[in-house]
Amino acid sequence: DVKVTQSSRYLVKRTGEKVFLECVQDMDHENMFWYRQDPGLGLRLIYFSYDVKMKEKGDIPEGYSVSREKKERFSLILESASTNQTSMYLCASRQRVAGGGTDTQYFGPGTRLTVL
Amino acid sequence: AQSVSQHNHHVILSEAASLELGCNYSYGGTVNLFWYVQYPGQHLQLLLKYFSGDPLVKGIKGFEAEFIKSKFSFNLRKPSVQWSDTAEYFCAVNGDAGNMLTFGGGTRLMVKP
Numbered sequence: 335d336v337k338v339t340q341s342s343r344y345l346v347k348r349t350g351e352k353v354f355l356e357c358v359q360d361m362d363h364e365n366m367f368w369y370r371q372d373p374g375l376g377l378r379l380i381y382f383s384y385d386v387k388m389k390e391k392g393d394i395p396e397g398y399s400v401s402r403e404k405k406e407r408f409s410l411i412l413e414s415a416s417t418n419q420t421s422m423y424l425c426a427s428r429q430r431v432a433g434g435g436t437d438t439q440y441f442g443p444g445t446r447l448t449v450l
Numbered sequence: 451a452q453s454v455s456q457h458n459h460h461v462i463l464s465e466a467a468s469l470e471l472g473c474n475y476s477y478g479g480t481v482n483l484f485w486y487v488q489y490p491g492q493h494l495q496l497l498l499k500y501f502s503g504d505p506l507v508k509g510i511k512g513f514e515a516e517f518i519k520s521k522f523s524f525n526l527r528k529p530s531v532q533w534s535d536t537a538e539y540f541c542a543v544n545g546d547a548g549n550m551l552t553f554g555g556g557t558r559l560m561v562k563p
Contacts (some may be wrong), residue, residue: 338493352471369553372458374556375452375555376456376540376553376554376555376556377494377540377542377553378553379550379551379552382550392550393552422495426494438484438496438499439496441486441493441494441495442493443492443493444493447504
């Protein structure tokens with residue numbers, strides 16, 4: 335079974351703080367993703383990493399950065415947290431498909447971040 | 451750019467009722483389609499997926515979905531829902547073998563016992 339874990343289930347931070355969200359997967363997947371989930375908006379992709387040290391912006395990268403130094407770990411960084419970044423953050427991983435294409439993404443439990 | 455619409459935001463059914471959740475996407479090329487489910491307090495998990503072949507796809511827990519290319523739709527169905535199907539359901543699309551999934555806004559299903 336694929337396991338994707340996230341460092342915290344709940345996090346409360348103050349405006350302006352630097353926030354790190356960590357995600358670890360144990361299935362040697364090349365691809366990892368960070369999404370935010372908001373009611374009525376579904377999941378929106380923040381950043382995507384297709385391999386170590388590789389990253390690509392998703393639909394809503396503003397205010398976020400990422401780091402992928404090791405294959406199993408993908409970090410999301412909020413350089414200066416703001417109240418509009420209060421949300422549920424989901425990490426996912428996926429095996430790379432030869433020749434491009436897609437396959438099932440496996441999700442972590444989520445981190446509910448509140449920025450005061 | 452691809453987009454996904456789920457028209458029903460909230461659905462309330464009684465046990466044994468039939469379920470159909472709508473999903474429409476906008477993308478003109480080849481698509482891969484997914485339905486994910488999030489049970490209360492649990493991870494988002496795959497319910498079923500369509501890549502090619504038979505447009506009627508069967509998933510876990512008695513769910514199925516039909517890909518109708520001419521209607522750009524991938525509706526989710528279950529003939530008889532149970533209380534344990536209470537969850538949020540997300541449709542997602544990936545176009546032209548690209549890397550990124552686009553999700554719909556989700557449908558919250560509540561099944562009354």
